[in-house]
Amino acid sequence: MDFREKEISDRLRVIGKYFDLDELLGDKTDNQAVAKYYRKSDIFYNIIHSHGGHYIHMGLSDNGFFQKTDFEKQARFVGEFLAGSSSMRILEVGAGRLANTRLLAKLFPQHQFTALDLPDRNFLKNRVPGNVTLVEGDYNDLSAFQNTPFDIVFGVETVCHADSKERVLGEISKVLKPGGKLILFDVYEPKPYEAMTDFEKRVSAITLAAMRVTAKDQYIGDTTRYLEQHQFTDIEVTDMTQAIRPTLRKLDRVGCYYFMHPRFVKFVSTWISYDVRMNNIAGWLMLYTFDGDNIHRYCRVVATKA
Numbered sequence: 001m002d003f004r005e006k007e008i009s010d011r012l013r014v015i016g017k018y019f020d021l022d023e024l025l026g027d028k029t030d031n032q033a034v035a036k037y038y039r040k041s042d043i044f045y046n047i048i049h050s051h052g053g054h055y056i057h058m059g060l061s062d063n064g065f066f067q068k069t070d071f072e073k074q075a076r077f078v079g080e081f082l083a084g085s086s087s088m089r090i091l092e093v094g095a096g097r098l099a100n101t102r103l104l105a106k107l108f109p110q111h112q113f114t115a116l117d118l119p120d121r122n123f124l125k126n127r128v129p130g131n132v133t134l135v136e137g138d139y140n141d142l143s144a145f146q147n148t149p150f151d152i153v154f155g156v157e158t159v160c161h162a163d164s165k166e167r168v169l170g171e172i173s174k175v176l177k178p179g180g181k182l183i184l185f186d187v188y189e190p191k192p193y194e195a196m197t198d199f200e201k202r203v204s205a206i207t208l209a210a211m212r213v214t215a216k217d218q219y220i221g222d223t224t225r226y227l228e229q230h231q232f233t234d235i236e237v238t239d240m241t242q243a244i245r246p247t248l249r250k251l252d253r254v255g256c257y258y259f260m261h262p263r264f265v266k267f268v269s270t271w272i273s274y275d276v277r278m279n280n281i282a283g284w285l286m287l288y289t290f291d292g293d294n295i296h297r298y299c300r301v302v303a304t305k306a
Contacts, residue, residue: 004288008203011288014259015281018269021206024278029214031138034161035118037212038096040275046097048254054097057157057185058244058298066246073243074156074185075100077300081152081181082108088151091116091175093139093168094158098126105129114150116142140164142171149175154183160208165217166226173230176305182232184301185240187213188220190293197294203285204295210281220299232303241290241298248287255284 015021027033038056045056050071059070082088082104088111092101095115105113105128112131117123119136128134137144139155140162153172162168172182189196189204196204205215220237227235258265258280269277289295 004291005199008285008288011259011284012203012206015284018259018265019278019281024209024281025205025215027209027212029161029163029209029212031118032120034212035120037275038118039121040273041279042097044276044279049251050099054099056096056099059247060240060243061246062243064246066250070247071099072103075103078152078154078183079104079107081183082111085151086110087112089148090114090152090154091145091150093153093155093172094161095123095134096158098128098132098134100154100156101132102128105132114145139168139171142175145175149177150180151177152181152183156185157187159184160186160188160213160218163214163216165223166229169223169226169232170230173232173305178305180305182227182301182303182305186299186301187218188223188297188299189218189295190220190297192219192221200295203289207282207285207289207296210278210285212275220297223301227301227303231306233306234302234304236300236302238300238302239297240300241296244290244298245287248290251283252287255280259284 012021046052046054049055051068053068053071055071057071057074059066060073061067061070078100082090090104090111091114093116095101095117098115101113101115109129109131114133114135116135116137116139118138123136124134126134153176159165159168176182193201204218208215208218224235224237286296290298
């Protein structure tokens, strides 16, 4: 047992004092469960995670030190494909609190943006710039957009929630123009499921379940294969795990404080919802699940519709 496995095992024993991990693995990860998770967790993400920035994803740090502007890096990368064009149509799937689309719409007022997110999140109540259209829906069925295809579709830490990545990527392919770009930032497993040890499978499943992410179909190799099946070419996968480590250290400190103070755990359990409290499980494990090449990787995927 190496030091990472020992540290994870030790932390799981502590976590097990406060959460039934087998029960957690049985929790639903369907659309209703995901919408409820984010609706309940929005305050945590806004105040604790992004310090008022409405970001619900990882920051990308260049120099090993976290800065608040690191949360903008995913959107700004998408923006590199928008500069210099007079009019483009862009779709963000899983738009969440709209931090990414809102930033891009401000930077590129000449383009038209559509933001898609699940119902039951008060999504349509968001105030947005005039070049943004909000749509409640599900990326498992994008048929409503097939007559008005997009130049770019992007998603930040959202396709991980899909039970069938193949279906979602197929739907995205249908609504992209020929030559259009798909850009994804997400967590993946670097090894095929059958190549993972039982320990790695369980740890990955627990970490993902704490964020209402399904344990199904997370191998990065499957994603690239699905892309090829759905007429995508020039597929580029960039490992960005090191860039998220400063964010992981922030989350690790929050998780450490939570689990190392039993009285605090008991206190918050009386007034903070289960969906919010279980975030601490992932926060306390990810620093080690993203360490090494066995359990998780954070990747940027860019592909072109043939």
